[in-house]
Amino acid sequence: MLLNITWLLLWNQKLMIPALICLALIVFTSYLLIFFSCVGLQAHGAWLKQNHPTDLCCIYVLVQNGIATYATWTTIATLLNLTVVLDINSMSPTNAATVSLCLLLLEVIVWFVLENFVIEKHVHYIMTVYPVIIFALSGSLSKHYDAADPGRNAVFSAVLLVMACVFFLTRLFPGGLETP
Template identity: 60%
Template sequence: MGAHSITRIAVIVISVVVYIAGITFNILSARGTGPFLKTTANISDTYNTQITPSGWTFSIWGVIYFWLTAMLIYIVSTIFRRNAFGPMYCSHSVLTYGFFICWILNVLFNISWLLLWDREVMIAALIFLAFVAFTNYTMIFFSCRGLKENSAWLYKYHNKDLWCIRILVQNGLAVYATWTSIATLINLTIVVSYNAGMSKSDAATLSLSLLLAEVLIWFVLENSLLDKHVRYILTVYPVIIVALSGNMTKNFDASAPGINSVFTASLLALACVLFAVKVCLVVWRHIKHPLYSDTHTQEVTSQMESASKQ
């Protein structure tokens, strides 16, 4: 039977402590107190763009942090639970050291972005926000790789944990990653218009074009090459829909819609269609083409029997 790993426990504890620090900085930035000179919303109003969404849209941060908190609670719970091979956090563990290192870096990048945004250092803020999005992608990668190695085992003996990884970890991080990707594009719009001198209209068109490319590339990859890894990640499109809806409520003028308003409306319609197609594909594949076969379950059964004899 496996023993506890002090190093792994330490990494999990550090991840929780850093996250609490990150939440604290986010609360202070929203209020414009402590190390912050202004509120995050005031800075956003100062650097308004044609794709900046309505204020209500940013309430999605509450959803993000609620989801991430639930994810961390689940991760901490694995310290106190065991499987046939030992403690769950280090025996057939899905989340590796790489995952937690990226998590810690992510929160530190987030805090750095808040401070740079507050000081209106927009180019540096863009770089750090891009790092936040990138580390989100890498965490999803690590979780998918870890799940690939252990999913058949979890499916057979710890199905609830399999779905906790999918729902709390992967879908929670997908919400965070999608929103920070969109926020990065908004930050890019600010930099190219306020720092580089591009017109606000062209800057917005640039970012909307990048978003369109990202959405189409993701849709193709997730439903082909990456299907077996990301099949049950469903939260990307709802976040895009919320962001674009917030853009529409703030910037769309029905009497005289501009090119970016039409672009945004078209993107919103596309996101809704792709989300519907994605859900239908997941349901159909879940029934007709499940990820785990009898061969997989037989292999993990033999592993379990061997472990029980030790």
């Protein structure tokens, strides 16, 4: 909470580089919270399942997905803040946005690989990452997409949106849409 308040104050004073650093720290600490939650469930999940199954369900649904929602949203906010910093420091707004979209693409691909092939048993119930990305990209496209003359970043955002939708469906239906 202290980092969030600090970020708001820095952003309000237009201190963009310190605000970017502060927001990146918010993202980092959110990722740490997810890690510690997963480690805690690894250590105590079996006991919770046997003695307090409702609490375990609440941890999966509310705690882990809540933290993942916040972490994803602040990750996107950090990339937007990075775009502003790059724009202020003599990069064209289009190129600055492209840099941030490339970083978002990299993060989405890395997360998909990690959650499905490396740490799947720990993050199996975290489902809110892709809906947050879908929501953010949909908002961006609804405001900035011009069908008559789509710019480079609008097309990039649309491709990222489709990718996030496919990854989300893959996460929801890991075995495909097979008939029982």
